[in-house]
Amino acid sequence: MNISFTKSGRLKPKPSSEALGFGKLTTDYMFIMDYDAGRGWYDPKIVPYSPIPLDPSTCVLHYGQGIFEGLKAYRSPDGRVLLFRPEENARRLNNSCDRTCIPPLDENDILEAITELVRLEKDWIPSAEGTSLYIRPFIIATDPFLGVHPSRTYMFIIILGPVGNYYPTGINPIKILVEDEYVRAVAGGTGEAKTMGNYAASLKAQDKAEKLGCIQVLWLDGIHRKYVEEVGSMNVFFKIGGKVITPALSGSILPGITRMSSMELLKKHGYGVEERALSIDEILHAHKTGTLEESFGTGTAAVISPIGELLYKGSNYMVNNGAIGPVTSMLYDTLTGIQSGRLPDEFGWTFEVK
């Protein structure tokens, strides 16, 4: 791919790592590539970060034909720049394209676009523990047309921003609301694709959870309101009676790369992982009988997030007395260690940007 480059006249000051938070800052440049039904994907370019003008009738603004990805670049102690399984993000981006009638990209082009931009912006990668450069690739439908129809033009854009901890509270156990009124997705819908609309659908429940003092929502399935699915933007795991259980990918759950990696690590550490339907009743029963040992969410943004308390139908249920359990901390330490190059990567998961 021949990526053209426009130099920025003025660079932004780099923040100190204490001030990072999540999603507040963007870097100096962005990648853009256009699509037209006659030409395919064309004109890849890296340009100064700036607003993009859109016609008020633009497709994505009305019907939400848009998808995204999220991954991170890490600075290793010896100064290397590492990505974590980026080829999985490229593959998933194309799966999300397929579900939303967006024309697929060449997965090598996606990786090349990410690595070119990250290489250019490598001075933005913070090095303090728990920090990284968040990478947000996304695609929007750009036809100026109010009819409901797949767009004939698109933009593929990548933006970057330095990040610290996802939750202001750091890696502390979170309290979550088990949501039995609103649903995120059903099989046959768009739950297994990373579409923008899934997030629009989640906001009302998230708002309710925050009002009840919770940080996230634990979604139940949309048909029986009984089986656990995901926690906000994370996949979810429960450890019950020595066994680690995560909901099977039933069509309404996003197939997380952190989920998949956690399962591989758990197997290596001798834990059987059951991928199956897990009902809220089974979890509450385990709580009652003292076998609910740990629970955590997995996702790129927060990596591993311990769950310390559930709120369900007005009652509170503590998990592991609200403390971080041993499996949760093993996964957090191992994953963040591999991702940031502090631990050896025997799986071949890291991808160095040279």
Ligand SMILES: *Cc1c(COP(=O)(O)O)cnc(C)c1O
């Ligand atoms: C992105 C996302 C995840 C986590 O996926 P990772 O690849 O682990 O970052 C989980 N659930 C939803 C709804 C998501 O959008």
